[in-house]
Amino acid sequence: MSVFRNNMADEAAFQFLHNEVIQYIYKSAESGETENGRHIAKLENMGFRVGQGLIERLTKDTARFKDELDIMKFVCKDFWTCVFKKQIDNLRTNHQGIYVLQDNKFRLLSQLSAGKQYLEHAPKYLSFSCGLVRGALSSLGVKSIVTAEVSIMPACKTSREVLIKKSN
Amino acid sequence: MSVFRNNMADEAAFQFLHNEVIQYIYKSAESGETENGRHIAKLENMGFRVGQGLIERLTKDTARFKDELDIMKFVCKDFWTCVFKKQIDNLRTNHQGIYVLQDNKFRLLSQLSAGKQYLEHAPKYLSFSCGLVRGALSSLGVKSIVTAEVSIMPACKTSREVLIKKSN
Numbered sequence: 001m002s003v004f005r006n007n008m009a010d011e012a013a014f015q016f017l018h019n020e021v022i023q024y025i026y027k028s029a030e031s032g033e034t035e036n037g038r039h040i041a042k043l044e045n046m047g048f049r050v051g052q053g054l055i056e057r058l059t060k061d062t063a064r065f066k067d068e069l070d071i072m073k074f075v076c077k078d079f080w081t082c083v084f085k086k087q088i089d090n091l092r093t094n095h096q097g098i099y100v101l102q103d104n105k106f107r108l109l110s111q112l113s114a115g116k117q118y119l120e121h122a123p124k125y126l127s128f129s130c131g132l133v134r135g136a137l138s139s140l141g142v143k144s145i146v147t148a149e150v151s152i153m154p155a156c157k158t159s160r161e162v163l164i165k166k167s168n
Numbered sequence: 169m170s171v172f173r174n175n176m177a178d179e180a181a182f183q184f185l186h187n188e189v190i191q192y193i194y195k196s197a198e199s200g201e202t203e204n205g206r207h208i209a210k211l212e213n214m215g216f217r218v219g220q221g222l223i224e225r226l227t228k229d230t231a232r233f234k235d236e237l238d239i240m241k242f243v244c245k246d247f248w249t250c251v252f253k254k255q256i257d258n259l260r261t262n263h264q265g266i267y268v269l270q271d272n273k274f275r276l277l278s279q280l281s282a283g284k285q286y287l288e289h290a291p292k293y294l295s296f297s298c299g300l301v302r303g304a305l306s307s308l309g310v311k312s313i314v315t316a317e318v319s320i321m322p323a324c325k326t327s328r329e330v331l332i333k334k335s336n
Contacts, residue, residue: 012225013251014182016218021189024214046192050184057180083181 014083015107021046022124040127047131048138051079055136058082071140072099072166079136084108088164097168101133106162109150122150126162133164144168182251183275189214190292208295215299216306219247223304226250239308240267240334247304252276256332265336269301274330277318290318294330301332312336 025039058078065071076088080103090102109125126148134146144166193207226246233239244256248271258270277293294316302314316332 012222013218014185016221017182017185017189017214019221020214020218021185021192024189024193024210042192046185046188050181050188053184053187054180 018108018128021128026124040123043124043127044131044134047128047133048135049131050128051132051135051137052139053135054082054132055079055139059140065140068097068142069093069095071137071142072101075133075136076101083132097166099166101164101166103162103164109162119150126150129162130164133166137166186276186296189296194292208291211292211295212299212302215296215301216303217299218296219300219303219305220307221303222250222300223247223307227308233308236265236310237261237263239305239310240269243301243304244269251300265334267334269332269334271330271332277330287318294318297330298332301334305334 022043025042055075059074062074065074072091072093076091080086080088080101084103084107086103086105086107088101089104090100092100092102106129108129109122130146130148134144137144137146145168146164146166148162148164150162190211193210223243227242230242233242240259240261244259248254248256248269252271252275254271254273254275256269257272258268260268260270274297276297277290298314298316302312305312305314312334313336314332314334316330318330
């Protein structure tokens with residue numbers, strides 16, 4: 001197997017499965033305004049549990065974290081790499097419990113075609129990942145609210161900037 | 169990140185998500201005999217579509233396959249590695265369209281605890297993967313029936329032998 005092909009397809013199984021889950025959840029019921037909210041919540045919950053499981057496995061042999069910032073750094077590096085095969089590109093904080101994690105090339109949006117109409121579909125592609133982060137933080141003792149937004153209209157399919165915001 | 173930790177957690181995101189999907193599908197409705205069959209079919213279908221997507225990505229730059237055996241070898245090596253980070257351990261064929269793929273350490277069963285009672289739950293942990301193989305083969309022009317069985321009572325959690333059988 002060539003290295004090139006391997007790299008490209010490394011996270012593909014996860015990505016394709018994620019898409020199937022979204023489609024399955026959205027297909028299985030009517031899609032009113034309320035229903036949409038419930039689907040988002042379901043995806044967020046799945047992400048939460050996946051995040052819990054992953055962080056427990058990842059931190060099994062890790063020394064205790066010294067503070068919240070230390071935890072956030074771990075999420076940005078080790079945790080994000082485990083799921084998305086890349087690190088978070090930028091971490092900002094107000095040092096009062098708000099953190100903004102920026103991924104300049106967010107994989108789970110790459111199936112979504114560019115264009116204005118995609119904006120309305122973005123939440124369903126982001127909620128699983130919000131849950132992921134919330135679950136990971138929760139298992140490390142940090143209660144949080146995690147939201148996400150697509151910050152910049154993507155120029156090409158593989159470069160989607162996503163901001164993930166953690167607040168108390 | 170240590171290499172050890174990385175290796176261990178490499179396919180974990182996919183594995184945890186797979187478990188969530190099973191739980192979600194099984195939770196979402198009653199669980200009679202018929203329902204169970206429908207859930208299995210749903211999982212198989214999700215696997216089918218994931219398999220199609222993956223194989224299309226994997227074979228994008230690949231030369232044409234010379235025959236069915238060649239295709240099966242690709243599935244055992246490249247395709248299986250892409251999803252499960254390891255190759256199929258053994259491939260047998262009767263040279264009349266039946267192939268048996270053996271994975272001595274099948275990851276998607278590792279969450280299932282050992283014991284007799286697990287046997288009844290095995291199908292729901294195998295059907296997605298049957299779909300995966302069927303989808304991959306289908307995209308390569310090979311129509312098939314794919315079944316799976318757990319061949320040996322596992323001695324330890326991480327060594328589950330699974331036989332995947334492809335017939336026409």
